[in-house]
Amino acid sequence: MTLYSIIFYVLAVIILVSTVLAIIQRFLINAVVYLILSFLATGLLFYLLGAPFLAVLEVIIYAGAIMVLFLFIVMTLPIEQPERRIMETLGQGLPVVILSVISFFIAGILIFEAPGSKISLSTGMATPAAFGQFVFKTYWFPVEIASFLLLIGLVGALYLGRRESKKGSEDRP
Amino acid sequence: MIVPYGNVLLLAIILFLLGALCSVTRRNLLMILIGVEIMLNAAGLAFVGASLKWQLLDGQAFVLFIFAAAASEVAIGLALIVYSQRRTGSVNADHYNRMKG
Numbered sequence: 001m002t003l004y005s006i007i008f009y010v011l012a013v014i015i016l017v018s019t020v021l022a023i024i025q026r027f028l029i030n031a032v033v034y035l036i037l038s039f040l041a042t043g044l045l046f047y048l049l050g051a052p053f054l055a056v057l058e059v060i061i062y063a064g065a066i067m068v069l070f071l072f073i074v075m076t077l078p079i080e081q082p083e084r085r086i087m088e089t090l091g092q093g094l095p096v097v098i099l100s101v102i103s104f105f106i107a108g109i110l111i112f113e114a115p116g117s118k119i120s121l122s123t124g125m126a127t128p129a130a131f132g133q134f135v136f137k138t139y140w141f142p143v144e145i146a147s148f149l150l151l152i153g154l155v156g157a158l159y160l161g162r163r164e165s166k167k168g169s170e171d172r173p
Numbered sequence: 174m175i176v177p178y179g180n181v182l183l184l185a186i187i188l189f190l191l192g193a194l195c196s197v198t199r200r201n202l203l204m205i206l207i208g209v210e211i212m213l214n215a216a217g218l219a220f221v222g223a224s225l226k227w228q229l230l231d232g233q234a235f236v237l238f239i240f241a242a243a244a245s246e247v248a249i250g251l252a253l254i255v256y257s258q259r260r261t262g263s264v265n266a267d268h269y270n271r272m273k274g
Contacts, residue, residue: 153245
């Protein structure tokens with residue numbers, strides 16, 4: 001039980017508790033704020049697992065950009081009645097819970113029966129310079145595809161979000 | 174020494190199942206999208222752990238692409254939600270019953 005494993009378990013508890021609290025909230029604002037906490041803790045976990053550049057990206061993109069976008073949309077949309085209960089009927093939620101528990105146990109058995117599952121990870125660190133050189137040397141083509149994906153996302157969001165013209169465009173977005 | 178890789182994978186699986194639970198049981202479109210975000214984040218966590226276990230940088234590169242996919246997915250998804258909210262006046266998935274069939 002080293003210091004690093006204690007840090008890992010504390011971060012895991014923070015992540016799980018804040019995620020559970022996020023998905024059972026009835027009001028969207030509370031859910032988004034809990035989720036920001038969860039993503040910040042995930043960023044710290046990335047740092048612990050030796051990915052400092054991805055930790056920074058997690059804080060900037062997930063906790064910064066995506067969740068702030070969610071907050072904007074939640075504040076822009078008109079307030080409507082929150083869901084009365086999280087799971088409307090027992091018949092709706094029960095199959096999901098049962099299947100989740102079954103798949104969780106199967107995954108746990110598979111993980112801990114695998115050879116070498118008792119060996120702890122040693123600490124390591126990929127510096128941002130080495131990571132950037134690796135990505136742009138080995139994965140330069142997927143980087144281009146990702147940039148096109150982001151461009152398409154931008155164009156699609158602009159197209160869907162534009163104001164409707166006055167007449168004759170009822171059936172077109 | 175940190176924990177074994179199985180613990181990281183177990184945490185990722187629990188997070189993934191929580192995200193799936195959120196996006197299946199909730200009826201609000203924004204909460205469904207949040208569930209998808211949680212699932213993508215869990216996949217990234219598993220990739221980073223694997224990258225440390227095998228001392229290869231490929232896992233971290235994949236997480237970079239997961240970030241790009243998540244960002245564009247949430248942009249398009251939120252634009253679609255705003256658009257359908259304008260059309261139907263609600264973000265509750267139960268109110269999207271205009272197709273009579």
